[in-house]
Amino acid sequence: xxxxxxxxxxxxxGEELVYPDGRLELADDSAIRNSSxxxxxxxxxxxxxxxxxxxxxxxxxVGMSHNIPTYLLASGLVLLGMAWYQAILTIAIANIIVLIPxxxxxxxxxxxxxxxxxxxxxxxxxxxxxxxxxxxxxxxxGGAEGPPExxxxxxxxxQTDRRHVxxxxxxxxxxxxxxxxxxxxxxxxxxxxxxxxxxxxFLH
Numbered sequence: 001x002x003x004x005x006x007x008x009x010x011x012x013x014g015e016e017l018v019y020p021d022g023r024l025e026l027a028d029d030s031a032i033r034n035s036s037x038x039x040x041x042x043x044x045x046x047x048x049x050x051x052x053x054x055x056x057x058x059x060x061x062v063g064m065s066h067n068i069p070t071y072l073l074a075s076g077l078v079l080l081g082m083a084w085y086q087a088i089l090t091i092a093i094a095n096i097i098v099l100i101p102x103x104x105x106x107x108x109x110x111x112x113x114x115x116x117x118x119x120x121x122x123x124x125x126x127x128x129x130x131x132x133x134x135x136x137x138x139x140x141x142g143g144a145e146g147p148p149e150x151x152x153x154x155x156x157x158x159q160t161d162r163r164h165v166x167x168x169x170x171x172x173x174x175x176x177x178x179x180x181x182x183x184x185x186x187x188x189x190x191x192x193x194x195x196x197x198x199x200x201x202f203l204h
Contacts (some may be wrong), residue, residue, distance in 0.1 A: 023047060024112055037126060045113035064096045068151045
């Protein structure tokens, strides 16, 4: 990055450039470049490269809320006796509740242009951040990204599995009918029995 260009309406306060929307960037990052903890991936992102707007953040949140685990959870609630609108309302309220700590956790990154591993150093120290950052990555893979990918892969596998080809179609027409499990049974197993190939495994 080097020396940042002071462009109006930014104001220089000490070593920082402060913008009217509350975002900050270092006026000169040469001091931190000499640190053993510095690397390009963890360095503060300059203002000119922070291109996300409110739309991008909203799109990210909506994408994290509308996914396969959410649909599985909703179908499980309906299976337990909730009306469809009760299930939708329950999940909507839950997502709004989760949004509050998400906004609090992401505020520093948005304001200073730094990633979570750097933010974690303030609370956990330089060494402790090496535990906090992988733990957060594990939660992301296990609770946000992992289940949709596993469920999508499992559905693709079932579509091509010889046991689930309908009788009278394709190369398996002569084989005895092996009817797959009912959808309700799959949902029950996924959400409440904790099958490792379903997102319900993470609801325990």
